[in-house]
Amino acid sequence: MLLGSVRVTIREAKSFAQFTKAVEAIVEEATVSFKPEKVYIREMDASKTTMVEVSMPKDYFEDYEVTEAIAVGINFYEVSRILKRARRDDKLEIEVPPEGNMLKLKLIGVSTREFRLPSIVKEMSEEREVRLPVKARVVILSDEMKEIIKDIQLVGSEFTIESTREEVKFLSEGNGQSVTINLRRGDAALLELEVEEELVKSTYGIEYVRKMMEGAKLAEKVTLEYATDAPLILTFQPLEGGVLRYFLAPILKS
Amino acid sequence: MLLGSVRVTIREAKSFAQFTKAVEAIVEEATVSFKPEKVYIREMDASKTTMVEVSMPKDYFEDYEVTEAIAVGINFYEVSRILKRARRDDKLEIEVPPEGNMLKLKLIGVSTREFRLPSIVKEMSEEREVRLPVKARVVILSDEMKEIIKDIQLVGSEFTIESTREEVKFLSEGNGQSVTINLRRGDAALLELEVEEELVKSTYGIEYVRKMMEGAKLAEKVTLEYATDAPLILTFQPLEGGVLRYFLAPILKS
Amino acid sequence: MLLGSVRVTIREAKSFAQFTKAVEAIVEEATVSFKPEKVYIREMDASKTTMVEVSMPKDYFEDYEVTEAIAVGINFYEVSRILKRARRDDKLEIEVPPEGNMLKLKLIGVSTREFRLPSIVKEMSEEREVRLPVKARVVILSDEMKEIIKDIQLVGSEFTIESTREEVKFLSEGNGQSVTINLRRGDAALLELEVEEELVKSTYGIEYVRKMMEGAKLAEKVTLEYATDAPLILTFQPLEGGVLRYFLAPILKS
Structure with a gap:
């Protein structure tokens, strides 16, 4: 060779x-x-x-x-x-x-x-560590996350995640309609919830997240990490090895 | 409250x-x-x-x-x-x-x-009794009725129901083709057949009936009630309670 | 009557x-x-x-x-x-x-x-014997043949079959890509292989063969018969009786 x-x-x-x-x-x-x-x-x-x-x-x-x-x-x-x-x-x-x-x-x-x-x-891709602020870490069943995205897409094109120590909320609005999805500590679909501030709140485009859920076929659970008005990191870790990670810029509300 | x-x-x-x-x-x-x-x-x-x-x-x-x-x-x-x-x-x-x-x-x-x-x-919907002539009452398995509609839609956009004391016929024509569907007393899909005249015959638009079969997911059987050249009444009665009823004007052949 | x-x-x-x-x-x-x-x-x-x-x-x-x-x-x-x-x-x-x-x-x-x-x-169709040269006879599981066609259609619109006494190859090219599918004597999907020359090689349009695979629902296996630069004969013989046969002209490479 x-x-x-x-x-x-x-x-x-x-x-x-x-x-x-x-x-x-x-x-x-x-x-x-x-x-x-x-x-x-x-x-x-x-x-x-x-x-x-x-x-x-x-x-x-x-x-x-x-x-x-x-x-x-x-x-x-x-x-x-x-x-x-x-x-x-x-x-x-x-x-x-x-x-x-x-x-x-x-x-x-x-x-x-x-x-x-x-x-x-x-040229070789640079492999530097991405340093992003993380104040909330939410682990959800991948299939449940896909359902949440479908619920949001019925209503709007953007969504806000609000995490507190007790629950995660996904909110969206559009065409006079609104949707709120609640996952509370203890719910079967919410596997982990670590929140370092009283309220961690940020807004993202739903269509990007929908595409990223292509990773759901690789891993049963998805990890969402973010901070207020900071990028969202979605991580999938297949049992077979390897890591798939997506980074998504927030939509800043003025 | x-x-x-x-x-x-x-x-x-x-x-x-x-x-x-x-x-x-x-x-x-x-x-x-x-x-x-x-x-x-x-x-x-x-x-x-x-x-x-x-x-x-x-x-x-x-x-x-x-x-x-x-x-x-x-x-x-x-x-x-x-x-x-x-x-x-x-x-x-x-x-x-x-x-x-x-x-x-x-x-x-x-x-x-x-x-x-x-x-x-x-404003509140008025809830008056609809009084329509009924000379034939036919109860069919909902799934079978859906098949009949598909058969008819292959051929035409209107169909005629002919009920006698012994059988129900659905007939349609179009593009030089014709279809006749027969359900005879005793056929598994024909649950009830009550006909008060020798022949009760009326014509309706098939696309309306197709849409009404959305009710099939609610109830295993559908009741068709009509009289010659009179409206068709389609009734679905879910086991869980409630009643869904459709009324459809006949197509009068001159 | x-x-x-x-x-x-x-x-x-x-x-x-x-x-x-x-x-x-x-x-x-x-x-x-x-x-x-x-x-x-x-x-x-x-x-x-x-x-x-x-x-x-x-x-x-x-x-x-x-x-x-x-x-x-x-x-x-x-x-x-x-x-x-x-x-x-x-x-x-x-x-x-x-x-x-x-x-x-x-x-x-x-x-x-x-x-x-x-x-x-x-007028009655004439039922004369079609006399075509046959130098290779390949019997393949119908489902496998359908997969081969899908593989080819990813890449090109024509394909070449090359049969030797040991293997059959399906080759195609298009848009800078190429595909080669190999079935060797002994492979589970290759049921029979009779080749009368060192190499029997001919090219056909893939879309025609795809359509002909409609016959796959009739018979578990399909027989391909051909000679170099001669027509392809595809035969399906359903267990219930009857024979379905397709003939396809070769694409002659100048």
């Missing part, structure tokens, strides 16, 4: 496919950095309102051969379309040649299906 | 939601009369071709507090959209303040979700 | 419906020849690229009364629309009067539903 080439294998192609869909929910193209110890993605959407970050340590993979780090720009819309074809128990083999001009996706199952699509060499 | 305010509770929000969908099938807006002994709706569609009537006695509700009768005009399209969000085992609480300018819908389940939407005070 | 009239009965209306859908996949109108010993259809599509052939011997039917052969032109789009209404356990009765100007379809089940649609008398 030549220097700089990549060849990694994932036991469950469908699980990996879910990561690519979670990225595609926010950006069509993204740079994937294959490093000796992990695969890393960080990409902002065109409007700079939201960012997605994926980190998959070496351990996530069945086989992991990255002799020299390489970053390639990939069309996630196309990759998602292809990986949607993965079937249960299909294994996935990903290869990038040293030139970085091509991505080979091999689905190995009942038959062997090899897809090739173009890519280009990119 | 102030005079004239309403606060009623329904054990199964989804069942109530089905009533609102059945109303919305015919009219977008309707006046709901909250009376001390029942909730009552009667509304004609804009073309005066069809009318829907809903009657829900006090007993239908888990709690029923209507201190003074009030009638409010409500957008059933919006209410249906909201109640579609009801989940299994969600309870529903409906409140109207004395001013009648707002409807509060509270879905109580895993979480508590409160929706508010605008309403306006209206 | 008059001379030349047809009256045949099929035990499972839904199975027959599947044959009509398989014809409709290729042509909207087709001539059906009712012969004393079988029902026969052979029809080419308007572009002369593909042909469908259906043969249903007398034995396929529960009752079979064809006193004198007659051929009628039928709108398969309309017939399919009607037969889609067949329910499980519905029996189907087909009648053509001696004039051949009408097709009567009777679905007999919970209710009796009779549809009539116009037809016209046509």
